[in-house]
Structures are given as structure tokens and as C-alpha cells.
Amino acid sequence: MQRTIQRAKALPLIIRANSNSLRAVSFSLARWAEETMGRRRGAGFPVLALPLAPLVFDFPILLPVCCPDLPRKRAGRAGRRAFAYPPCMRRITIPERSVAPDRSGLLGSPPMKPQHLALMLLICAIWGYNFVASKIAVSQFPPVFFTGLRFLGLALLMAPWLKWQKGQMHLVLPAALMMGTLHFSLMFNGIALADDVSVVAVVVQLGVPISTLMAWGMLGERVRWKRGLGIALAFLGTMVISFDTRVMGYQGAILFCIGSVLAMSYGQILVRRIRGVDTFTMQAWVGAISAPSLLLISFMTESGQVDSAMMADWTHWATLGYAVLGVSLIGHGGAYFLLRRYPVSIVNPGFTLAPILGIASGIVFLNESLSGRVLIGSAMTLVGVLIVTLREAQAAEARGLTPAEAPDKIVGKVAGE
Numbered sequence: 001m002q003r004t005i006q007r008a009k010a011l012p013l014i015i016r017a018n019s020n021s022l023r024a025v026s027f028s029l030a031r032w033a034e035e036t037m038g039r040r041r042g043a044g045f046p047v048l049a050l051p052l053a054p055l056v057f058d059f060p061i062l063l064p065v066c067c068p069d070l071p072r073k074r075a076g077r078a079g080r081r082a083f084a085y086p087p088c089m090r091r092i093t094i095p096e097r098s099v100a101p102d103r104s105g106l107l108g109s110p111p112m113k114p115q116h117l118a119l120m121l122l123i124c125a126i127w128g129y130n131f132v133a134s135k136i137a138v139s140q141f142p143p144v145f146f147t148g149l150r151f152l153g154l155a156l157l158m159a160p161w162l163k164w165q166k167g168q169m170h171l172v173l174p175a176a177l178m179m180g181t182l183h184f185s186l187m188f189n190g191i192a193l194a195d196d197v198s199v200v201a202v203v204v205q206l207g208v209p210i211s212t213l214m215a216w217g218m219l220g221e222r223v224r225w226k227r228g229l230g231i232a233l234a235f236l237g238t239m240v241i242s243f244d245t246r247v248m249g250y251q252g253a254i255l256f257c258i259g260s261v262l263a264m265s266y267g268q269i270l271v272r273r274i275r276g277v278d279t280f281t282m283q284a285w286v287g288a289i290s291a292p293s294l295l296l297i298s299f300m301t302e303s304g305q306v307d308s309a310m311m312a313d314w315t316h317w318a319t320l321g322y323a324v325l326g327v328s329l330i331g332h333g334g335a336y337f338l339l340r341r342y343p344v345s346i347v348n349p350g351f352t353l354a355p356i357l358g359i360a361s362g363i364v365f366l367n368e369s370l371s372g373r374v375l376i377g378s379a380m381t382l383v384g385v386l387i388v389t390l391r392e393a394q395a396a397e398a399r400g401l402t403p404a405e406a407p408d409k410i411v412g413k414v415a416g417e
Contacts, residue, residue: 128357137319142302143188148294153324155287162284178267180290190256201358207261230387237380
């Protein structure tokens with residue numbers, strides 16, 4: 001054995017082979033050397049470095065064969081194997097054989113099936129056109145009265161999911177009031193006062209950065225510089241819009257919309273503290289709490305409810321059916337379906353197409369005209385919202401978030417729904 005060791009020290013072995021054969025030969029040699037030298041632990045045998053130059057690489061790889069007296073340890077970085085040497089010896093790392101990542105979908109995610117992609121586009125179209133439908137509805141019905149009718153239909157539709165949540169109702173009830181009664185009453189008043197629903201479609205997207213800021217202040221969530229940049233860009237875009245001469249004529253509508261997204265954002269903070277309540281159950285409670293409270297507020301602060309209902313034609317009632325069946329059933333139900341099958345990092349950013357379709361719907365169906373200032377501000381706001389949404393979706397996917405664990409990720413991202 002001493003003769004074998006001397007020969008190994010005197011004559012380094014140089015092997016040229018392909019990468020698979022090289023790995024097999026080199027590690028077999030290392031295993032043989034360790035087993036052989038293990039019989040003579042007393043001999044202080046130094047590390048034998050074998051310079052190997054495979055054909056597939058342009059540089060030599062040094063393969064260390066360690067004496068069993070020297071401990072092995074895992075390197076800090078995943079995917080690399082390291083050996084521990086005495087301080088006088090150089091540390092050499094050997095990369096393990098890597099497997100090429102699956103690039104079949106976006107960023108390695110599974111590709112979305114064509115029918116599911118069509119469903120996502122349909123949801124965005126439904127949520128986007130809902131701004132126009134809401135404008136048509138509040139031109140006939142008092143805003144809060146129409147909102148109460150909508151939630152009455154939602155409560156009847158979601159009645160099978162209405163269940164008492166033991167130990168969670170102290171959060172469910174105020175969250176439903178914030179996300180239903182207060183949010184929608186303020187937003188529909190803003191839609192009624194605004195001349196352009198396209199501006200409303202953009203301003204209400206501030207709910208995304210506002211909810212992020214509230215989560216940072218109240219829940220201690222970390223906001224890194226990329227999300228901070230998106231938040232700043234979104235608010236700056238809204239400021240650019242507000243200084244337009246036409247928009248300054250209905251500043252009250254902008255304030256109503258900002259108040260509505262503040263209410264929605266605080267409701268989302270409450271929802272994040274709720275445990276074990278799925279999206280449909282939360283929707284059922286929003287409808288059950290909001291319908292009677294909104295109708296009560298309407299009869300206390302508005303007038304002409306009965307006359308507006310008697311004089312409404314089929315188009316006005318169709319907008320009510322559209323809000324209940326289209327926006328709530330198909331929109332939220334479809335979003336829940338997609339989030340159960342695809343990563344949050346794919347689905348949520350796709351929903352940012354809704355406000356763009358809302359702007360297009362206002363231009364096409366209501367003949368709205370937007371100035372260059374409004375277009376620039378809208379682009380800034382939507383880009384900022386997209387940055388925040390992408391970062392939040394990636395963080396949610398990294399934490400393994402599911403819709404059942406975070407229902408606010410489904411119901412709160414597109415205002416006007």
C-alpha cells in the first residue's frame with residue numbers, strides 16, 4: 001500500500017473524458033483512495049489533487065481526494081459540495097451536476113391553458129366594463145340605493161356559504177362593513193360625481209399601494225425599495241391626474257374614491273388577521289352585512305328610491321344583474337378558480353389589465369376624451385401598481401400563500417368589482 005501511495009504522489013493522473021464519465025471515474029477514485037488510506041489513519045497523507053480536463057470544459061477542474069481524517073462539510077450555497085482542509089491548504093469546491101430548470105412557462109411556472117387564459121381575459125373584461133355599467137346604473141338609481149340592491153342580490157346568491165365563524169366574528173363583521181358598506185358607498189358616489197369613469201378606474205387602483213403601506217405600518221410587513229418605488233410612482237401619477245383642468249372640476253369625486261380605497265385597504269388588514277375563513281364565506285358575510293346597512297343608509301340620506309325603481313328600464317336592471325352575476329359570480333368565482341391552479345405571481349399581475357380595459361370602455365361606450373396629462377398620470381399610476389402587485393405576488397408565492405389563507409388577495413385588488 002505504501003508503494004501505491006508513493007506512485008500516486010509522484011504521478012498525477014490526467015483524464016480526458018466527457019462530463020458523465022469524468023464524474024464517475026473521479027468519484028470512484030476518491031472513494032477508493034479514502035477506503036485504502038483509511039487502514040492507515042496514523043499516516044499523515046496530504047491531499048492529492050487530480051487535475052482533470054474534460055473535453056466539454058475550457059478550464060481544468062481540480063478534484064480533491066481527502067484523507068478521511070479531514071472532516072467534510074456542506075458549503076453555504078446550495079448546489080455545491082465543499083471539502084474542509086487545514087488552513088495551509090487551499091479549499092477547492094466541485095460543482096454538482098445541475099439540472100436545467102423547466103422553462104415551459106413564465107419564469108419557470110407552469111404554462112396557463114388556453115381556456116384558463118381566456119377565462120382570465122373574460123374576468124378582466126367584466127371588471128373593466130363594470131365601471132361603465134356602474135355609471136349607467138347610478139344615472140338612474142341613487143348611488144347608495146343601487147349598491148344596497150347589488151349586495152342584496154349577492155347575499156341571496158352566497159347564502160349557502162353564510163356560516164358563523166366561531167372566534168373570528170369580531171374581525172369578520174368590521175371587515176365586511178369596511179370592504180362592503182363603506183367602500184362601495186363612497187366609490188359609487190364618486191362614480192356618480194365624476195364626469196370620466198376612466199379617471200375613477202385609475203384612482204381606485206391606489207388601493208394596492210395604500211394596503212401595502214397599511215400592512216407595513218400595522219402588520220410590520222417589510223417593504224423593500226422596489227415596492228417603495230412602485231408606491232411612489234402610483235401616488236405621483238395620481239397627483240399628475242388631479243392637476244388636470246377637467247379633473248379639477250370634480251375633485252369631490254376623487255376624494256370619494258380615495259376614501260373608498262382607504263376603507264377597502266383597512267378591511268384587507270382585518271382580513272389578513274382572520275384564520276380559517278375562505279373567500280366565498282367572506283363574500284357571503286360581506287353581502288349579508290352590507291345589504292341591510294346600505295339600504296338603511298340610503299333611506300336615511302337619499303330620496304326617490306321607489307320612483308327610480310319604477311321608472312327604470314331593462315338596461316338599468318341589466319346593470320344590476322351584471323354586477324351580481326357577472327362581477328361577483330363569474331369574476332370572483334373565476335379568480336378563485338385560477339388562483340387554486342396557478343401561482344399568485346401569474347394570476348394577480350394579469351388582473352391589472354382590468355383598469356386598462358376600464359379606461360378603454362369609458363372611451364368607447366361613453367365617448368370620454370382624456371388629455372395628455374391624464375394619460376401620462378394614468379400610465380404612471382398603473383405601472384406603479386403593477387410593480388407593487390408583482391412584488392407582492394412573488395412574496396406570496398414564496399410563502400406558499402393560498403386563496404383560503406389570504407382571501408383579500410382575490411377580492412380586493414380591482415376596485416369597481
